[in-house]
Amino acid sequence: MELNGVKECVLPSTTDVLIVGAGPTGLVLAIDLARRGVPALLVEKADRLFPGSRGKGVQPRTLEVFDDLGLIDAVQRAGRDYPRMLSWEGPDGTERGAEWDMIERSEPTEGEPYANALLIGQSRLQEVLHAHLRALGGDVVFGCEVTGLVQDAEGVTASFADGPTVRARHVVAADGGRSGIRRALGIAMEGEAVDPKPMLVADLLLTPDAIVDDRNWHVWRGGSGGGAVLCPLPGEAGLFQLIIQFDDENAVPDTGEEGVVAHLTSLTPITARQVTKVVWASDFRPRAALATRYRDGRVLLAGDAAHIHSPAGGQGLNTGVQDAYNLGWKLERVLRHGAPAALLDTYEQERLPVAAAVLGLSTRLHRHALLTRNSQRGGETRQLTLGYRGGPLATGRAGALEAGDRAPDGPLPRGRIFDLLRGPHFTLLAVDTPAPALASPQVHVHELGAYEAYGRGLFLVRPDGYLGWAGEDATGLHDYLASLGIPQLP
Numbered sequence: 001m002e003l004n005g006v007k008e009c010v011l012p013s014t015t016d017v018l019i020v021g022a023g024p025t026g027l028v029l030a031i032d033l034a035r036r037g038v039p040a041l042l043v044e045k046a047d048r049l050f051p052g053s054r055g056k057g058v059q060p061r062t063l064e065v066f067d068d069l070g071l072i073d074a075v076q077r078a079g080r081d082y083p084r085m086l087s088w089e090g091p092d093g094t095e096r097g098a099e100w101d102m103i104e105r106s107e108p109t110e111g112e113p114y115a116n117a118l119l120i121g122q123s124r125l126q127e128v129l130h131a132h133l134r135a136l137g138g139d140v141v142f143g144c145e146v147t148g149l150v151q152d153a154e155g156v157t158a159s160f161a162d163g164p165t166v167r168a169r170h171v172v173a174a175d176g177g178r179s180g181i182r183r184a185l186g187i188a189m190e191g192e193a194v195d196p197k198p199m200l201v202a203d204l205l206l207t208p209d210a211i212v213d214d215r216n217w218h219v220w221r222g223g224s225g226g227g228a229v230l231c232p233l234p235g236e237a238g239l240f241q242l243i244i245q246f247d248d249e250n251a252v253p254d255t256g257e258e259g260v261v262a263h264l265t266s267l268t269p270i271t272a273r274q275v276t277k278v279v280w281a282s283d284f285r286p287r288a289a290l291a292t293r294y295r296d297g298r299v300l301l302a303g304d305a306a307h308i309h310s311p312a313g314g315q316g317l318n319t320g321v322q323d324a325y326n327l328g329w330k331l332e333r334v335l336r337h338g339a340p341a342a343l344l345d346t347y348e349q350e351r352l353p354v355a356a357a358v359l360g361l362s363t364r365l366h367r368h369a370l371l372t373r374n375s376q377r378g379g380e381t382r383q384l385t386l387g388y389r390g391g392p393l394a395t396g397r398a399g400a401l402e403a404g405d406r407a408p409d410g411p412l413p414r415g416r417i418f419d420l421l422r423g424p425h426f427t428l429l430a431v432d433t434p435a436p437a438l439a440s441p442q443v444h445v446h447e448l449g450a451y452e453a454y455g456r457g458l459f460l461v462r463p464d465g466y467l468g469w470a471g472e473d474a475t476g477l478h479d480y481l482a483s484l485g486i487p488q489l490p
Helices: 025-033 058-068 072-078 122-135 180-185 256-268 316-336 342-369 417-421 477-483
Strands: 014-018 040-044 085-090 095-100 141-142 147-150 157-161 166-175 188-194 197-208 216-223 226-232 237-245 274-286 286-293 299-301 426-431 443-448 457-459 467-471
Touching: 014 025, 014 316, 025 040, 025 122, 025 316, 058 072, 058 316, 058 417, 072 122, 147 180, 166 180, 166 316, 180 299, 197 256, 226 256, 237 256, 256 274, 286 342, 299 342, 316 342, 342 417, 417 426, 417 443, 467 477
Parallel strands: 014 040, 014 166, 040 141, 085 216, 166 299, 426 443
Antiparallel strands: 085 095, 147 157, 157 166, 188 286, 197 237, 197 274, 216 226, 226 237, 426 457, 457 467
């Protein structure tokens, strides 16, 4: 199979999970299922991975996901800290003005080891994810467009524009904001226009003598026709993401190479000669929209197929990754361990309210001040406070935590708590209290000393790093595990 550009859609006849769309959401779900030993087929209608940086910020909670998946070192090597914003002033935009931080900086703590967002272009992140998937024995089948789905009581038959049909037990649509699968299912998107003014986003390669450098995120505001920003992207010298917000609601952005260069040179002092390549470009009008449901029988929506965000706040890509992280372990429990199919209903019940909250945050940030010094993003964008309290899988509380909370990290005599959680298993932490007798290879049990972030009690951590059950003693624990298809061995 050719990595980027297969000539024929060559597919197996059956799989447990068919994943449609090889963006970050689809790749993360394929990785999670691969490490769990769940057969999955990841197809992408394009002939290669998405080449641009539509998203570029990886939030701390997503870095924790990558830690669990064994990806953190590779992702951190490929990314960098966010640079400071720099405003260019003067009649020709060549005078250095004020500098400020777009993102409120934090220091790592015992419970939150990843304090700040990481800057990495979507295309580079996808390369890292794809390489990890291949190391696990999986891959992407490119050039395969799903043209139809037929469901029955046992599974889904998918047809393709060029290739055989595939029989899957479940299908996950991660095929983006214009999801053809979502439309075919008749699932509506409800939302609003965030801003009537059009925007253009592009990746550019600039010559070394261009006025910009890789130490700052460069801002021109107040020029004729709109404002422009250039953010340096890690991975290649001279690579920048360009974002233009037009002042005229009726403006028609030109996404051709000459058009992008013309827009750039009209708003900044950069010349056409200094643009060596337009790698990718797209235009859009910022919109916030949420699918009315995430599941139709054996088909589930994830990522942009389920929610569309303004780029402000760097939330969309991260929310999609965490959709996949929530869904992967639930698919495994249903497909391999006999958990009731209703467990998949909890995917929508947990993730849809989170997406609604995140959409609201992105919209507020966009409308507040997208290109100005007043647009600093606070701790709410880090997604570390999101959780599932009161949700269908949250039972009990103990110490300082309630079921549904994110499980904090912390130091141990050898290693850290995240070292204990890493992997596809459940983890029972007995903090400052004896651990109950528990005989299941699917649950790893550890006794820990006193730790203020948890307090005293028993804490069952789900495979996605959230507390499913908590209690001062083991009353109700065995029933909770049984409800997830985790039997107790004699």
